[in-house]
Every structure is written in C-alpha cells, then in structure tokens.
Amino acid sequence: MSSFNRALTSTLGKKLIMSLTGLFLCTFLIVHLIGNLQLFKDDAGKAFNDYAYFMTHFPPIKAVSYLLYASIIIHAIYALILTIYNKKARPVAYASYAGNKNSTWNSRNMGILGTVLLVFIATHMANFWWKFHNDQVPYIEYRTDLSTLETQATEISAGDFIDYQKFTQDGEEITKARDLYKQVSYAFQNPLLVAFYVLAMAALSFHLIHGFRSAFQTLGFDHKKYVPIIRFLAVWIFGIIIPIAFAAMPLYFFFCK
Structure with missing residues (x-):
C-alpha cells in the first residue's frame, strides 16, 4: 500500500475526507438556498421554474451535481466508519460526567443528527428531484x-x-x-411533511454548528485568530440563518398558500 493510500485510510485521513466533503456540502447549501429563495417571489413560480431548469440543464452545474451526490455518499460512509472505529477503540463508555464534561450535545449525537438528515435528503429527492426528472410534475x-x-x-x-x-x-x-413550483406548493400542504422538514432543519442546525467548526479544526485552522470567525460562521450563518431560511419555505406554503 502506498504512503498516499495509507494516509487516506488512517483516522486522520478519514477525518480529512469528512472535512472536505462537509465543507463542499456547506457551500452547496448556500447556493441551493439562494436559488430556493425564488419560491418567495409572487410571480406564480416563474423565477423558481427558470432556476430549476437552469440547475438541471447547465452543463457545469450538472457536472457539479454528480460531485454533490458523491460527496453525500462519501460523507455518510466515512461518518459511519469513524463512528464504528471510535466505538471499537473505546469499548468501555465514559462515565456520564466524564463523557459530558468536554463535549457538547450535538457533538455526542452527530450520528443521530446525520441519520435524520439522510432520511430528509431521501425524502426531499423523492418529492422533488425524482418527480421533476421523471416527468411527474405539471x-x-x-x-x-x-x-x-x-x-x-x-x-x-x-x-x-x-x-x-x-x-x-x-x-x-x-x-x-x-411547473416544479406547483409540486412544491402541493407537497407542502401535507402537515406531516412540513413538520418533518422543520425537524430536519433543526437537526441540520445542530449538525452544522459542530461539523463546520470540526472541519476547520481538522484542516488546521485552530489558531486563536481564526477561531472567532469560524465560530461566528458556524453558529450564525450555518446554525441559524440557513436552517431558518430553509424551514421558512414549507411553513410559507402551508400557512400562506
């Protein structure tokens, strides 16, 4: 096995892959949010439908989409691998006080949060991506x-x-x-789906607050000069603004449309 392969398969290498794929997914969230804000325009969905067509037919975007799908899969697989490795490396659980003393709730429950997000992604793709690409929208x-x-x-x-x-x-x-806009409007008349989306965005908030900071720490950006900026972005941008904006969309259609 080459030194490069050994580096990638080491614990640090796995964490590095997790960090890079996670930060790429964070970047995607920003772009996706900007596009989905077209849902709030009072134009019968024209701006959003234009955006949906552009995102699914512009060749560079289509190429990046395959990188996105790969990143989601790789991120999930490596998260599972690291979780199993950590449990094997520490077969005896910490005492309650010792385990909670130096970790936050979201850091201890990243597996649960990640599972909720995987179910959310599958639900989201089934309701919108699959139907749009298989001619199941008006x-x-x-x-x-x-x-x-x-x-x-x-x-x-x-x-x-x-x-x-x-x-x-x-x-x-x-x-x-x-008319993907109409499919969005139709889907978000379901109170159970709306409730699940809001719950998933709460999970996303906790997941990103810990994940964003951990990614930069793994990449070596843990100098006191960078930590306050990273903490601000993690909490306010990825932990509050982005999840609230996404959660507002199903609530807007359910209560206002």
Missing part, C-alpha cells in the same frame, strides 16, 4: 406582455416540448416549463 405557460411586463400563467399539457421553451411572439415573452 406544465405551465407564462405570457409576459413586454410593454406592461404583466405576466399571465396557465397550466398546459406537455404538448410538443419536453422541458422548457422561451420565445417572443406578438409582443409577448412566452415561457413553457415544468
């Missing part, structure tokens, strides 16, 4: 008057197009698209 046509910029939206059948069309005709901009 179609919509937007007609925007170019002189007044007023837009009319009408549900249509697929007709002679598959994914998306945008063209100008008789002073109107016409857009035909798969």
Whole structure:
C-alpha cells in the first residue's frame, strides 16, 4: 500500500475526507438556498421554474451535481466508519460526567443528527428531484406582455416540448416549463411533511454548528485568530440563518398558500 493510500485510510485521513466533503456540502447549501429563495417571489413560480431548469440543464452545474451526490455518499460512509472505529477503540463508555464534561450535545449525537438528515435528503429527492426528472410534475405557460411586463400563467399539457421553451411572439415573452413550483406548493400542504422538514432543519442546525467548526479544526485552522470567525460562521450563518431560511419555505406554503 502506498504512503498516499495509507494516509487516506488512517483516522486522520478519514477525518480529512469528512472535512472536505462537509465543507463542499456547506457551500452547496448556500447556493441551493439562494436559488430556493425564488419560491418567495409572487410571480406564480416563474423565477423558481427558470432556476430549476437552469440547475438541471447547465452543463457545469450538472457536472457539479454528480460531485454533490458523491460527496453525500462519501460523507455518510466515512461518518459511519469513524463512528464504528471510535466505538471499537473505546469499548468501555465514559462515565456520564466524564463523557459530558468536554463535549457538547450535538457533538455526542452527530450520528443521530446525520441519520435524520439522510432520511430528509431521501425524502426531499423523492418529492422533488425524482418527480421533476421523471416527468411527474405539471406544465405551465407564462405570457409576459413586454410593454406592461404583466405576466399571465396557465397550466398546459406537455404538448410538443419536453422541458422548457422561451420565445417572443406578438409582443409577448412566452415561457413553457415544468411547473416544479406547483409540486412544491402541493407537497407542502401535507402537515406531516412540513413538520418533518422543520425537524430536519433543526437537526441540520445542530449538525452544522459542530461539523463546520470540526472541519476547520481538522484542516488546521485552530489558531486563536481564526477561531472567532469560524465560530461566528458556524453558529450564525450555518446554525441559524440557513436552517431558518430553509424551514421558512414549507411553513410559507402551508400557512400562506
């Protein structure tokens, strides 16, 4: 076995892979949130449907999506491996006081939090990604008057197009698209699904607060100059703002739509 392979399969190597994949997923969350904020626009879903088409058809984004799927799988597998390794290395559990003294609740329950998030990802993909890619969402046509910029939206059948069309005709901009916005609105009328999404975002908050800080610590950014910045980003950006923003989406559709 080469020194490179030995480094990757060591405990530190596994933690390094966990850190890099975790930080990549954190970056994805920011991009995904910015795109999903289009859901709050009062335009019958036009901006969000445009975003959905762009994210699934722009070649560089499609390439990154495969890296995203791989990162989720690798992150989960290595988390499981490290959890099993740690249990084998410490067969006798710490006494209650000693185990809690130097660790936080979320650091001790990263496995549970991660499991909740894996179930959430599977649920999310089944409700939206799978249905969008397998033609299980309705179609919509937007007609925007170019002189007044007023837009009319009408549900249509697929007709002679598959994914998306945008063209100008008789002073109107016409857009035909798969209406993922309507699927989102429909899915979030289910109170159990909404409750699960909010619960999952709470789990995401605790997971990210610990995971973000741990990733930078593994990468060597534990100098007192960096720690306050990392702690601020972990708590306020990834622990509060991002989970609350994502949780607001199902609540918005359930209570306001």
